[in-house]
Amino acid sequence: MKRVLSILLALTMAVASLAGCSTDAPSGAAAGSAAPAAASKSGKMTVYGIYKAGDQSWFIDEGAAAKKAVEAAGGEFIYVDAKMSPEEYLKAIDNAIANNASGVVTCIPDQTMSQSVVDKLSAANIPVIAADDALQDGSGKKLVPWVGIDAYAIGDTNGKWLADYAKKNDLVSKPDTGLLILTMDTVSSCVPRAKGEYDAFTKALPAFNSGKIFKADYDGTTDKGNTAAAAVFTAHPEIKTWLVTGANEEGTIGACRALESAGLDKHACVVGLGAYLAKDEFKKPGGSPMKAATYFSSDSIGAGSIQVLLDKIAGKTVKEETAVSAEIVTPENYKKVMGAAAN
Numbered sequence: 001m002k003r004v005l006s007i008l009l010a011l012t013m014a015v016a017s018l019a020g021c022s023t024d025a026p027s028g029a030a031a032g033s034a035a036p037a038a039a040s041k042s043g044k045m046t047v048y049g050i051y052k053a054g055d056q057s058w059f060i061d062e063g064a065a066a067k068k069a070v071e072a073a074g075g076e077f078i079y080v081d082a083k084m085s086p087e088e089y090l091k092a093i094d095n096a097i098a099n100n101a102s103g104v105v106t107c108i109p110d111q112t113m114s115q116s117v118v119d120k121l122s123a124a125n126i127p128v129i130a131a132d133d134a135l136q137d138g139s140g141k142k143l144v145p146w147v148g149i150d151a152y153a154i155g156d157t158n159g160k161w162l163a164d165y166a167k168k169n170d171l172v173s174k175p176d177t178g179l180l181i182l183t184m185d186t187v188s189s190c191v192p193r194a195k196g197e198y199d200a201f202t203k204a205l206p207a208f209n210s211g212k213i214f215k216a217d218y219d220g221t222t223d224k225g226n227t228a229a230a231a232v233f234t235a236h237p238e239i240k241t242w243l244v245t246g247a248n249e250e251g252t253i254g255a256c257r258a259l260e261s262a263g264l265d266k267h268a269c270v271v272g273l274g275a276y277l278a279k280d281e282f283k284k285p286g287g288s289p290m291k292a293a294t295y296f297s298s299d300s301i302g303a304g305s306i307q308v309l310l311d312k313i314a315g316k317t318v319k320e321e322t323a324v325s326a327e328i329v330t331p332e333n334y335k336k337v338m339g340a341a342a343n
Contacts, residue, residue: 045075047309048096050089052109052133053220054081056250057276058298059107061341062131065302066105073310075102084109084219093117097124103313105305107132111188118143127312131305133189140188142320145312147305150323151189154294155196158245158271161292161328162197163204165269171241172205178212178239180232182225182246182255185217190247193273197245212239218251225254233262242268249274249293256281256289265289274298275329279342282331295338296326 047070051059063079070077078101082089089109096104097120104126108114114135121128128135130146137143162179171177181197184190194215202208214236216228225246233242242264246252252272259265265288272278272293281290304322311318327337335342 045070045073045102045313046078046099047075047306048078048080048092048101048104048106050080050082050092050096050104050106051131052082052089052107053084054079055083058249058274061276061298062302065299066306069303069306069310073306082109084221086110086113089113090117093120097121097126100124101126103309104128105131105309106135108135111136111186112138114143127309129305129309129312131301133187136188145308145318145320145322147301147308147322148189148324149296149301149326151192152196154273154296154326155193155198156200157196157294157326157328158193158273159197159200159202160204162243162245162269162271163201165291166205166208166243169269171243172208174241175209175212176238176240177243178214178236178241179208179243180214180216180229180245180255182228182244182251183215183217184220184247184251187220187247190220193247218247218254220248220250222250222254222257225251226258227254229255230258230261233258233264240264240267244268244289245271246273249277252290252293253277253281259289271328275334275338276341278329279334279338282334292328292330293334294326295329295334295341296324297341299341300324 049063049066051063053059067077067079080092082092086109104121106128108117111133115137118128118135128144130144132148134146135143166172179201181194183194214232216232218224218228242259244252244255249272252270256270259268268289269291270289272290275293275295276298278290278293281288301324308318308322329337
């Protein structure tokens, strides 16, 4: 009997010890609570930034601003490059869930995955904010709060600037002048950019030959932008002066390289989107076909997405859409407009 009592006593003490160090639920909260997590398993607020193309300058800068904002709030920021891979992206989401992340800011590589990602994070009680590209359903309705740029307005700005450039340089009626708009038709945040560019340009220049306006789709990378632009330039040798804009800065840089390879760069005019790569084109001693770019701050989106996330974690009501503004920069004014970002 004494041996049995000793075994029961030892088991009771072991169970009590295990219960005292359990990490299944935060202190003061029941397991399965619907409240968003305020801290990771380590006890420190941890925010994941999961970006579709984390090796691109835009996302590197955006992530740096997000990291600074999280650290200022006393937390830890984990930057993840999804490498434009749905598989890598889902692994990152699963890692955030496994590590009990306090929240996630993300730009998804494939928007058709949005609902499943939102469902995964919701089931884990982890709030998520979409940056740049929305997390949306099949009809385009946003599923979570979004922070990004006013896409159509930026396209409109580019289109107007190009039209003004064509007027000033007497290109409107020249038969050997063409307009190329690089598009990303599978990305909801990019479609309005191209539409704005086309609408503004054609509205300002109704006399411009519509047969000289071309479009080419790509995936957002410089290489594919180069390939798409080069194919159009090769197919239309009758065009000697090209006006070019697109859906992101990488694509327009690809077009610059394609113009140079074809020997068409001296008379071309390319307008970028973001200016984070255009600034380096502006510094080239020999010049560049990149003549201007709309500048919008990756810092504003990076820090802005974190502020919305922190408010969400705190249980505050947040705006469903937050758009940052933009303005045109050129080699003459980019340093003044961009400040430290021009370096």
